[in-house]
Amino acid sequence: MKIAHIGEFGLIERISSFCKSSHKEGVVLHIGDDCAALKFNKPLVVVSTDLLIENVHFKRSWITPFQLGFKSLAVSISDIAAMGGTARFFLFSIALPSDYTVEDVSDLYAGAHTLAQKHSIEIIGGDTSASDSNVLFINGTILGEADEIVKRSGAHKGDKIYISGTPGDSSAGLFLLQKYGNQIDLIQGTAQVEKGKDFSNFIPLVNRHLMPEPRFVESCENITSMIDISDGLLQDLGHILDKSNVGATVYLDKIPLSQPLKSMAERFHKDPFQFALTGGEDYELLFTSPESTISGYHCIGEITKEGRTIIDSEGRALSFSEKGGYDHFRTR
C-alpha cells in the first residue's frame, strides 16, 4: 500500500503499535507528545546515534526492511554494550523514498521491535518524512544506563586482549552479497544451487552481516577497556591503543575463525585473516582485562607498553599500522 493512501497520521498510527510493547518500565510519557519522558534507574545515561544510509551502509536489493530494522537497533545496542551499559530506549528516524510502502515501514519497525522485545528495550518514537530522493535514510538513537562505564582509554600494559566471538564473518557475508547478492536468495536462506554455486554453507556469514546479534559481557568488574568491532578488529583495537596510550601484541593463531569463514575463504582462495582482522561490522566486543583467562571469551593477545605487533603462525613478528591494519601489513 502506498503511504499516500493512509497519510502521515495513518502511518504514525501503524508505527505506534510497535512502540507500545509490554516493557513500559521507565516510560513516563510515550510517543505522541512533543517529547517522550523517561525515568532511569542508574546514575549514568549513555547515548549513541547511528546513521544507516542506502547505498552507503546497505543495498535494498540485499536486505529486507525487517532485517534493516533489526540491524539498526542491533548496532545501537552494541554501542551501549561496548560501554558496559544496559540499553533501555530507542528512537527511530526514517526518511522514505517514494517507492517505500506502508508494509515496508511496518516491516522495518517489526524488525526493530523483535530485537527490542528480546532485550526489554522500548521504542519510544522517532520522526518520519519523505526523503525527496530514491534513498532510504535511517537514524537510530539509543539511550541506556550504567552504574559506571568502561571506556576505550583504560587498557594497561600486561592486560590480556579478549574478543567475544569470531571476527570476519560479517565482511565475508558482505563479500558474498556484493558478488552474488542479486543472483542467489541468500537472504531467505534458500540459496538456489547452480553448478559450482552452492553457498548454503555460507549463509551464517550473510546472516551475521544482515542481522548481527549484539554481544554482551556478563560483568565489567575486571574489564579495563572495551569497544565493539565496527571498523575491523585491528582498526578498533587501534582506537583502544590510541586512547589508552599503549601498544599491543596479537597472536594470529589465537584469533578464532568460524567454520563458515574458513570454508568460504578456501572456496574463494581468500585469506580468512584478511576478513577477521580488517573486516568491519562484526559487532563483536573487543576488551582488555588483567584476568589471564575469562570463560566464554577468546584471548587473542596482550597489551604492551608500545608498538603494534602481530605474531604469525610461524612466530614471526610483524607490525600493523594504525590505519591500514592488516591490509597495510600484508603489502609490506
Add this chain to the structure above:
Amino acid sequence: MKIAHIGEFGLIERISSFCKSSHKEGVVLHIGDDCAALKFNKPLVVVSTDLLIENVHFKRSWITPFQLGFKSLAVSISDIAAMGGTARFFLFSIALPSDYTVEDVSDLYAGAHTLAQKHSIEIIGGDTSASDSNVLFINGTILGEADEIVKRSGAHKGDKIYISGTPGDSSAGLFLLQKYGNQIDLIQGTAQVEKGKDFSNFIPLVNRHLMPEPRFVESCENITSMIDISDGLLQDLGHILDKSNVGATVYLDKIPLSQPLKSMAERFHKDPFQFALTGGEDYELLFTSPESTISGYHCIGEITKEGRTIIDSEGRALSFSEKGGYDHFRTR
C-alpha cells in the same frame, strides 16, 4: 575544501571543536567513544528527535549552513520547552551530498553551537556520512530534564489559552522565500531593491522562518497543557484538544499579529490570519492555564467542554475543523 581532502577522521576532528564548549556540566564522557555518558540533575529525562531534509523541510538555496544548524537545534529546544523541560544535550546526525564542503559542515555545526552556547546546551556528538544523493539529511536528537512535565492532555474546561508571541511570521517568511527566494538576498538581510520589490520590512519574517528563537515559559506552575506551534496554531491547538478531550473558543481579534506580518499581508493582498492560524513552524508556545492573565503572554481564547469555535471580529461564531483548520473554515 572537499571533504575527501581531509577524510572522515579529519572531519570528525573539525566537528569535535564545536562539541567541546565550556558547558561541560553533566558530560561524564564526550564524543570519541562508543557512547557519550551523561549525568542528569532532575528525575525525568525528556527526549525528542527531528528530521530536517532538503527539499522537504528546507531548500539549500534559501538557507545557509549556519542558519540550518541553528534551526535544527532551535526546533529541538522548542520540543523540550513545550514539555516544561530544560534542554541539556544535543546529538547531530548529518548525511552529506557530494557537493557539501568542509566549510559547509563547519558552518552547520557553528550555527548549532552558537545557539547551544546561549542555552548552555552541550553538543555531545552524532554521526556523519555521505548521503549518496544530492540531498542533505539532518537528524537532531535532544535530551533534556524536568522535575515534572507538562503534557498536551491536561487542559480543562474554563482554562485560558495563551500564546508566547506572534504566530504566522514564519509561514509569511516562507511565502516570501518561495516566491522570491532566488531573486533577492533576503537571507543576508540585504534585499536588493527593485521597483516595487522593497522587502526589507519583511526580513524579520524571513529570519523567523530561517532562525527561529525557541520560546520558554518562566514557570510551569499553573500551566495545564502545552505544545509548540510547528504545524499551525489551529492544528496544534487541535492536538491539545484531542489529548485533553475538551473544546475551545478562540477570539480572532485577540490573536497578536506582528507589524511585519500585517504589512506583508497588505502588500500581497493576503489575509494575515491565514498565516497566523494555519502557518507552520512558528515555534511559539501555546499553553493553557486557569490564570485569567499571565504577564508576557497573549490570551487568545478559552477551553470549553466541546466544540471548536472561532469568534471573528464581528462576533460571528465559526467552527474550525480538526485537520483543515482555518483554511477549511475559510472555504465554507
